[in-house]
Amino acid sequence: MTDYSQPVNETDIKKAKTFYDIVAWGGLLIVLLPVGIANLILGYLMGDSPCTLCWGQRQQMAYIGVVALFMVRYGFKPKYLAMMLVMAACGLYSSFRHLGNHAFRDVGQGFGLDIFGLHTQFWAEVVFWCVVMLFGLATFLAPRFDALIAEMRGKPFRPLTSFYKVAFGIVAFIIASNTFQALWSTGLPPNWGQGDPYRFSWDTKYVKWSDASWEGMWAGINFLGRRDVKDPDFAYAPNAKKLGLTFEHDAEKGPLAVNGKLAVTNTRTIEGVDAKLNTIAKIRGEYVVASKYDFWFLGDDLKPAIHAAMDPWFSANVLDIVGMTEFRDDAIVLMGTNKSFLKIRKNPEADDVTGWPNFTAGRDQVEAVDGFGRGRIGTERAKMFYVHSSATDGKYVYTATVPDNKDKKTFVISKALQKDFVLSGEFTPEASMLKDGRTLGELYVTGMVYEDGKLYAVSKNYNVLVTIDLAKEAVVDVQALPAELTDIRGLVKTADGFEVLDTNRIVTLGYAK
Known part of the structure; x- marks a missing residue:
C-alpha cells in the first residue's frame, strides 16, 4: 500500500515519466494502427469507404488517442480519464451495433473489407476492449498519483520529448488525412456517411454526397427497436389493446x-x-x-x-x-x-x-x-x-x-x-x-x-x-x-x-x- 505520508522521491518521478510514456504509446498506436491503416491502406490504396457507423468508430478512436496525448502534455487529470472511458463506451456500443448486423451471416458473408478473415467492424470491437483493458493495466503500473502531479514541477504543461513530438505529428497527420477523406467522400454537412458507401475514388464523377441517412433519424427512439414486440394475446392474458388489435368474430x-x-x-x-x-x-x-x-x-x-x-x-x-x-x-x-x-x-x-x-x-x-x-x-x-x-x-x-x-x-x-x-x-x-x-x-x-x-x-x-x-x-x-x-x-x-x-x-x- 502506498504511504502518502512520505514525500515524492526521484524513483516516483521516474515511474511517472514511464507512465506518461506508456500513455503516449497508447494514444499513438490507437490512431496509427486502426485509424491510420483504415484511412491510408484500406481507404486510399484499396478503395474502402467508411459507412456512417465506421466513421463514428474512427472518430471515437481518434478522440481517445487525442485525449491520451492531452494527458501526456498537460498531465494526469480525472476529466481526461473520464473522456477516454466515455469514448471507449461509445465505441463499444457503436461497434457492437455494427457487428450485430453481420455477425451471424454465412461464412464468407459480411460488410466491407476483412482482415484475417474478420471484417473491420469486428476489429473495432477488439480495439475498444483493448483500450479499456490496456489502460486498466497501465493504471495498475501507475505510480502514486501525487507523483504524476509532482512530475510536472509546477508547470502548466509537460515538456515535449522527441518521441512526443513524433507521436503528436503522426496523430495530427492521420486525423487531418481522415478529415480530408471524410470531406472528399461524404461531403460537407448536412451530408454524411452512407449506409452502403461507394468505393473510394479520386474521380469526382464516382463520388456520392448524400444526406439521405437523416431520414427517419428522429422518427422515434426505442431501446428495443424492432424487438419491442408486445406479448401475444393469450387466453389467460388478453393483450389486444397493447397489440393494437380489435378482434372481430x-x-x-x-x-x-x-x-x-x-x-x-x-x-x-x-x-x-x-x-x-x-x-x-x-x-x-x-x-x-x-x-x-x-x-x-x-x-x-x-x-x-x-x-x-x-x-x-x-x-x-x-x-x-x-x-x-x-x-x-x-x-x-x-x-x-x-x-x-x-x-x-x-x-x-x-x-x-x-x-x-x-x-x-x-x-x-x-x-x-x-x-x-x-x-x-x-x-x-x-x-x-x-x-x-x-x-x-x-x-x-x-x-x-x-x-x-x-x-x-x-x-x-x-x-x-x-x-x-x-x-x-x-x-x-x-x-x-x-x-x-x-x-x-x-x-x-x-x-x-x-x-x-x-x-x-x-x-x-x-x-x-x-x-x-x-x-x-x-x-x-x-x-x-x-x-x-x-x-x-x-x-x-x-x-x-x-x-x-x-x-x-x-x-x-x-x-x-
Whole structure:
C-alpha cells in the first residue's frame, strides 16, 4: 500500500515519466494502427469507404488517442480519464451495433473489407476492449498519483520529448488525412456517411454526397427497436389493446372470401383445471391442453390424468406454450410462443432429481427427451414475430406468425426439420380469395393441425379456418366458424370435422349442409 505520508522521491518521478510514456504509446498506436491503416491502406490504396457507423468508430478512436496525448502534455487529470472511458463506451456500443448486423451471416458473408478473415467492424470491437483493458493495466503500473502531479514541477504543461513530438505529428497527420477523406467522400454537412458507401475514388464523377441517412433519424427512439414486440394475446392474458388489435368474430368481414361454414355439433367442458387454457392437441388419441407453462394430459372423462409444468427460464428459454405436436413414437414437442421448444414424454417412473431443471411440477410423471430436450428454431422472415400454434407432418414442425404492434400485414409459415430442428423453409401462402387491400397478416392463427399434405389453421380474428396446400404454398379453402365462439384456441382434426378450444370447452365443429 502506498504511504502518502512520505514525500515524492526521484524513483516516483521516474515511474511517472514511464507512465506518461506508456500513455503516449497508447494514444499513438490507437490512431496509427486502426485509424491510420483504415484511412491510408484500406481507404486510399484499396478503395474502402467508411459507412456512417465506421466513421463514428474512427472518430471515437481518434478522440481517445487525442485525449491520451492531452494527458501526456498537460498531465494526469480525472476529466481526461473520464473522456477516454466515455469514448471507449461509445465505441463499444457503436461497434457492437455494427457487428450485430453481420455477425451471424454465412461464412464468407459480411460488410466491407476483412482482415484475417474478420471484417473491420469486428476489429473495432477488439480495439475498444483493448483500450479499456490496456489502460486498466497501465493504471495498475501507475505510480502514486501525487507523483504524476509532482512530475510536472509546477508547470502548466509537460515538456515535449522527441518521441512526443513524433507521436503528436503522426496523430495530427492521420486525423487531418481522415478529415480530408471524410470531406472528399461524404461531403460537407448536412451530408454524411452512407449506409452502403461507394468505393473510394479520386474521380469526382464516382463520388456520392448524400444526406439521405437523416431520414427517419428522429422518427422515434426505442431501446428495443424492432424487438419491442408486445406479448401475444393469450387466453389467460388478453393483450389486444397493447397489440393494437380489435378482434372481430364475423368471418364475412375477414380478409378472405369464405367458401363454406362450420357449425357447432357438440360442446364438452374440461373439468378439474382452474387455469384458462390456451391451446389443445390430440396426440395418439389423448387430449393435451396447456396454459402458460402448465400442461395436462386428459383422461377419457376430460379430467386431468397428469399435470406438469415446465421451468421457462432454464437453458433455452421456452415461453408460453402455444402448441403440442407428436414427436417420434412416444414423445411430444411443447412449442413456446418464441419458437423455442421442450421435448417431453410421459414416464410414471421419471426421476424427480433428473427432472428438477426442466420441470416445476410433475417431475415424477414426465421427463425430457434427448438430454435437456430444449432447443430453438431460428427463422428469417419470421424472426421478429411470435407464433401461437404449431403442427407436424412427422418430418417437419410448422409454425405460423401472429400480428403484433409492429407489423399487422406479414404472415409467414415456417418449417423446421424435426431431425435437428433447423429451419428448412418459409413462405407466405398465395391466396386467390384474398380481398382487395387486405392481407393474410390480419389473421390471428391460434391453432394448426396437419393432414394429407394440408395445414389447417384456425384464426381467432374473423373466426375462419384456413386450409393451406403445402405443395402449392397456397390457401385453397376458407371456412367460417360461428361468431359466438369468441376465444378460439388450438385445433384438432377429427374424421369429419374439427375441434377447437373456447373458454375451457372443447367445441366440435362439422361442415354445415
